[in-house]
Amino acid sequence: MTNCQDVFNFLTGVGRRSTPPALADADVASLQQSNLVRRLSAEEYAQITRNVAALSATQEALAAEQAQRSELAARLQDDYRKSHSILFRLEGREKQDAILQREASEQAKMRDASADIATRDQTVDQMIAQESLLGTLAPYGDGYVGLTSTGAMALRDLGVRLYRVSDLPFAEYWQQSQQVTGELNTIAGKSGQYFGALSPRLGGSDRSGLWSIAVGLAKREGDVATLGSVFLDAYARIGGLSHNDENRLMAAELISTLPTGVAESIPLLTQLEHDVRKADVPKESSLGVASILLLGRRTDGTFATANLPGYLRLTRSYESAALLAIVNRPFDELGQKFQQLRAMFGAWGFQPSEDVELASSYLAVSDLPAEGINTKLAIISKGMSTYLQYPLVASSILASIPVLEANDTLNLLEQAYGIIGRTAGGLSQAELICLAVRMIHGIRTETVTGVDTTATAVPAAVRYYAYGPMYFFVPLIIAHGAYYSTYSGFGGAHPGHAHFVGGGFTG
Numbered sequence: 001m002t003n004c005q006d007v008f009n010f011l012t013g014v015g016r017r018s019t020p021p022a023l024a025d026a027d028v029a030s031l032q033q034s035n036l037v038r039r040l041s042a043e044e045y046a047q048i049t050r051n052v053a054a055l056s057a058t059q060e061a062l063a064a065e066q067a068q069r070s071e072l073a074a075r076l077q078d079d080y081r082k083s084h085s086i087l088f089r090l091e092g093r094e095k096q097d098a099i100l101q102r103e104a105s106e107q108a109k110m111r112d113a114s115a116d117i118a119t120r121d122q123t124v125d126q127m128i129a130q131e132s133l134l135g136t137l138a139p140y141g142d143g144y145v146g147l148t149s150t151g152a153m154a155l156r157d158l159g160v161r162l163y164r165v166s167d168l169p170f171a172e173y174w175q176q177s178q179q180v181t182g183e184l185n186t187i188a189g190k191s192g193q194y195f196g197a198l199s200p201r202l203g204g205s206d207r208s209g210l211w212s213i214a215v216g217l218a219k220r221e222g223d224v225a226t227l228g229s230v231f232l233d234a235y236a237r238i239g240g241l242s243h244n245d246e247n248r249l250m251a252a253e254l255i256s257t258l259p260t261g262v263a264e265s266i267p268l269l270t271q272l273e274h275d276v277r278k279a280d281v282p283k284e285s286s287l288g289v290a291s292i293l294l295l296g297r298r299t300d301g302t303f304a305t306a307n308l309p310g311y312l313r314l315t316r317s318y319e320s321a322a323l324l325a326i327v328n329r330p331f332d333e334l335g336q337k338f339q340q341l342r343a344m345f346g347a348w349g350f351q352p353s354e355d356v357e358l359a360s361s362y363l364a365v366s367d368l369p370a371e372g373i374n375t376k377l378a379i380i381s382k383g384m385s386t387y388l389q390y391p392l393v394a395s396s397i398l399a400s401i402p403v404l405e406a407n408d409t410l411n412l413l414e415q416a417y418g419i420i421g422r423t424a425g426g427l428s429q430a431e432l433i434c435l436a437v438r439m440i441h442g443i444r445t446e447t448v449t450g451v452d453t454t455a456t457a458v459p460a461a462v463r464y465y466a467y468g469p470m471y472f473f474v475p476l477i478i479a480h481g482a483y484y485s486t487y488s489g490f491g492g493a494h495p496g497h498a499h500f501v502g503g504g505f506t507g
Contacts, residue, residue, distance in 0.1 A: 002027050004158060004173050005166040011036070011155040015147050017138045027170075028145070034174060036151035038136075041143045048134060160411040184416050187439050188423040190218035195424070197228040202235070205245055208431040211424050213253050215438045220257050231256040237266050241273055242287040251291040258294070269294055275305050276322075285318040292319065296326025307331070314338065317357030327365045338364040344374060350392065359396035366400035373399060379406035384413075387433035394437045401441070416440050 002023060013020025014037060023031075031037045040048070136146035147155065157177065158165075165173050194214035202210060217227055235252035242248050255265040272290035281289050293303050304325045311321035314335050324334055341360040350356050363373060377399040383406075384391035384398075398409050416436035424435060 002170060003166065004162060004168050004170050007031070007170040008155070008158050008162055008166075011147065011151060011158070014138050014140075014145055015152065015155055017136070019139055020145070022141075028140075030171065031151075034150075035148055036154050037145050038148055039140070039143060039145045040137065045134075045137065045144050157411060157415075160407050163405060164408070180412070181415065181419075184419045184439060187215065187218045188419045190224060191215045191420070191435075192423045193224045194218055194228055197224055198232070201232055205249065208427055208434070209246065209249055211427065211431070211435055212438055213249055215420070215435055216253050217256070219439075227256065230262060234262045234266075237262060238269070238287070241270065242283075244284055244287070247285070247288040247291070251287050254291050254295055265294065268297075272303060272305070276308065279305070279309050279312060281308075281312070281318050289318050289322040292322035293326060311335070315342075315357050315361070316352075317354050317361070320357040320361035323361045323365060329365075334364060337370050340370045341373075344370070345392070355390060355392045359392045362393070362396045362400055367402055368400060376406045380409060383410040384433065387417075388430050394434065397437060397441050412440055413437065 006021070006023065007027070010020045010023050010031075028037065028039065032039050137144040138146065154174075154177075158173075161173075191211065191214040194217045195211055198214065199207075199210055213231070217224075217231060220227060231252055234255040235248065238248050238251050238255070242251070251269060255262055255269065258265055260268075269287075269290055272293050273286050276289045276293065277283065277286050289308075293305060293308070296304050298304070307325035308321060310331055311324045312318070314324070315321050315338070320338075324338060327334060338360050341363050342356060345356045345360065346352075363370070363377075377395055380398050381391050381395040384395050388394060398413065399406070401409060404412065413433070413436050416439040417433055420435045420439060421432050424432060427435070
């Protein structure tokens with residue numbers, strides 16, 4: 001099939017109702033089969049035109065019949081009152097029979113009138129749809145062609161992505177696009193199943209937090225019943241380590257998806273929690289930090305605890321320090337990039353906060369250079385400010401996706417937002433956009449693949465696979481305005497967010 005640029009030009013011409021550039025008949029047929037365009041012959045166009053010409057008369061006839069039905073309904077109601085009144089019982093038998101017969105006859109007329117109106121109403125709807133269709137058609141060949149609603153959306157998406165797919169065969173692009181849409185729908189559907197399985201057992205947890213957990217679990221392999229049970233087991237076992245439910249949920253999700261299993265992971269997490277406490281991480285944050293260190297376990301089974309103190313001196317954000325600590329890059333290199341990004345946010349006018357530290361750490365561990373990230377980040381932040389009062393962390397996560405340009409990223413986010421919004425009813429716009437971020441983070445990502453695995457691997461054939469294309473730590477920003485930090489190194493009120501762990505998206 002022809003390439004994306006040619007199809008874009010064709011669909012653009014159709015959408016503008018100007019004569020579009022010609023495509024091969026097989027290509028147009030393929031677009032029609034994909035429900036992107038609708039093609040009509042000259043005879044079909046003429047018939048629809050005649051049908052639409054009769055629309056006004058048909059609507060007038062329908063209105064008249066509806067008025068007659070209303071009159072009939074009023075008479076029927078009057079007969080009903082008469083046949084159920086006390087006076088009816090005093091009437092003679094002959095008059096009673098006459099009233100009942102008239103009532104039965106009017107009921108039959110009402111049924112016939114209702115059925116006929118329903119048929120006429122359906123006909124009017126079809127004619128209105130045909131009238132709308134005429135408004136979308138452009139002359140093409142010996143007939144006409146028009147965009148479907150699916151085609152209009154596809155044209156918009158293709159326009160955003162054209163910078164990287166213009167020379168790609170359209171059939172290949174469309175297959176990939178449908179695969180991404182299918183995967184997002186699958187994630188949303190499984191998320192709903194997980195939420196339904198978890199919420200009865202975790203009724204005291206924040207609803208949007210549970211949805212975040214559900215999205216993370218839905219992006220992992222495994223059936224809902226099994227993985228949901230493993231998560232609940234991990235959540236119960238972690239109870240004694242933290243009274244902070246956000247950190248407890250985060251740790252439970254992480255442990256439930258590690259290859260080591262819950263039974264082996266809990267003692268390791270307990271020891272790590274003890275170790276990070278000795279590094280002056282307070283109890284309110286120690287479980288979350290220990291969870292990140294567990295996620296970054298090296299191939300020989302050791303952990304990056306020795307790296308943590310250096311980064312704790314660099315940042316007051318405990319989770320940012322943990323994230324930086326598990327990445328296998330020289331301290332000076334990574335620390336310099338982190339500070340450069342933090343200074344950039346300061347120059348933009350951001351005050352010191354947990355959000356600035358987290359945003360800086362996510363961009364620091366990405367493969368994107370600090371120079372040049374500001375334009376992409378600014379575009380994404382502006383787009384997300386419609387949904388979030390504090391978009392910095394979420395925007396930084398999206399900006400760290402190296403294979404997508406800013407508008408392409410926002411377009412994919414909007415698609416995920418619409419899909420999860422149809423599943424996670426009852427959440428705010430801000431909470432839904434955060435779930436959409438969670439759905440798409442990790443897409444084709446090589447962003448965080450540098451976990452510190454420099455230690456010598458043990459002889460046992462055990463692969464501790466933490467960060468990589470299929471697993472990516474991400475905070476969920478719960479936009480409840482602001483909160484007073486209880487588990488951050490920053491005091492005072494600042495943007496609110498709860499931190500969870502999520503799987504990758506490989507669409």
